[in-house]
Amino acid sequence: MNFEAVRAFVAVAEDGQFQIAADQLGISQQAVSKRIAALESFLGTKLFERVASGAVLTADGVRFLPRAKAVLVAVKHAVESVRRESRPLRVDVLSRRLASAEILREFHLGHQAISIEILTTSGVDATIRGLLDGDIDAGFCYLREPIDRTDPQLAQSFAYFEPVQIVVSDRHPLAGHAAVRPDELTPFTAWVPGIVTGTEWAGFYEEFARAFRIDIDSTGPNFGFESLLDTIADSPALLTFVGEKTRGSWPEHQRLTRIPLARPKPLYPWSLIWHAGNQHPGLGELVRHVRRSFAPVAVREEVWLPDLVAPTRR
Structure with missing residues (x-):
């Protein structure tokens, strides 16, 4: 599972819009969409429903979100544990x-x-x-x-x-x-x-x-x-x-x-x-x-x- 795809998923879930998530991540909206699509393909399920206002989580997306956040935090703690600064x-x-x-x-x-x-x-x-x-x-x-x-x-x-x-x-x-x-x-x-x-x-x-x-x-x-x-x-x-x-x-x-x-x-x-x-x-x-x-x-x-x-x- 790609870490950056998980990061993109959490960003979209929190902001509700692909463009805002892209701005926060410093990448294009198309790149965010590709990462979400790759993650959904890997998991074998849809994580978002596209709506007029942006995107809302599916039932599987709601279940996946807290675990995805936990992955990001665990990686953050792991990196900080070995950094010299x-x-x-x-x-x-x-x-x-x-x-x-x-x-x-x-x-x-x-x-x-x-x-x-x-x-x-x-x-x-x-x-x-x-x-x-x-x-x-x-x-x-x-x-x-x-x-x-x-x-x-x-x-x-x-x-x-x-x-x-x-x-x-x-x-x-x-x-x-x-x-x-x-x-x-x-x-x-x-x-x-x-x-x-x-x-x-x-x-x-x-x-x-x-x-x-x-x-x-x-x-x-x-x-x-x-x-x-x-x-x-x-x-x-x-x-x-x-x-x-x-x-x-x-x-x-x-x-x-x-x-x-x-x-x-x-x-x-x-x-x-x-x-x-x-x-x-x-x-x-x-x-x-x-x-x-x-x-x-x-x-x-x-x-x-x-x-x-x-x-x-x-």
Whole structure:
């Protein structure tokens, strides 16, 4: 089976048009058509139906596409494993102010010989696509199901169970508390405009809110973290959530207070995920660092984790 024909097939499948695929591959449309025809002849089946708007996959084409993509990624990893020149380890952290970026920074401090490229995608679905396409080497995220159920080529390791905290103004009734129980939040509104419907963190907060009957308002507009802090600082009733390792500017004039939640302590379960076939020399070091650094929940510690994570606690 011709590798370039497989590449042409994936390009057409993703773009839906032979001409766009040809432009991306730097060849003529006729060359793309010949490669697809040769591949269909080799496989003994049609992969595309030609339509007015371009091309759509047949049932066999739909079945072949994920395997064809896996071939391209495997070849990419094989080439990179023997090339003398190195490229940065590409790691998705979701946002540079989150715990994921802090974990990666701690790794960098102990492995400065490994060049790192920090990426920020839109969530776990985009991270998984990047891993399967070979565009990302590893990513930090919260998984709502084991990664091998999504794709057996991917691997996972828990990275950090991050304690959730609240932020309130110094005029809030909870200000001054050393710690607050989640059920004490029931009378108040938590404003979290950064929640995006369908994302893994939206699922986390939905489950957390149900468990403790917390009113979480995710309506926008979301003008960013600093604007959120300004709003909380001006309110005697609103609160918001942050992770223990969330980084940000906390101007003294805002008079904000971060308060830990306890009894139980809610934990946001960060995982590191990667493609099992990836041979980047820095990836193994990152995986080993994450596994060494991960602190499981103590046996008698009173914590809250999402239902799918809680049974493991390790």
